[in-house]
Amino acid sequence: MGLIKQFEGCKLSAYLCPAGIPTIGYGRTTGVKLGQTITQTQADAWVVDEYDAFEARVRRIVTVPLSANQLGALVSFAYNLGVGALASSTLLRLLNAGDYKGAAAQFARWNKAGGRVLTGLTKRRAAEAALFVKP
Structure with missing residues (x-):
């Protein structure tokens, strides 16, 4: 959850x-409307709930054993891009084939939003890849 909080940041007003x-809180998009505001307590509760939900969905699509760090990196990735993006990715295909090193190299490819490379996404993917390969 540390990477999610670090890279999403927390905004109590929708943007x-x-x-x-x-989006609101720590990157929540479900049911968010511009003009909406929340409390820090709500943001903290939502990120825990969403993390748990994303973790369960990531576990369902990964067929190989994962370390806690690998799981955390994948949950951060899915939280940011959606489980569908992970499910259809070369990253997941390589991982499920047992190619952990190849999967780790795929994180860097996911650094664009709206067709543009974003520095924040480049940094986030590098942090996720580093966590993924950390014993």
Whole structure:
């Protein structure tokens, strides 16, 4: 959850993310409307709930054993891009084939929003890849 909090940041008023999606708290997009505000307590509760939900969905699509660090990196990735993006990715295909090193190299490819490379996404993917390969 550390990477999610670090890279999402927390905003208590709804805003448009770089992809143009209404977002609030630590990157929550479900049911968010511009003009909406929440408390820090709500943001903290939502990120825990969403992390748990994303972790369960990631576990369902990964067929190989994962370390806690690998799981954390994948949950951060899915939280940011959606489980569908992970499910259809070369990253997941390589991982499920047992190619952990190849999977780790795929994180860097996912650094764009709206067709543009974003520095924040480049840094996030590098941090996720580093966590993924950390014993």
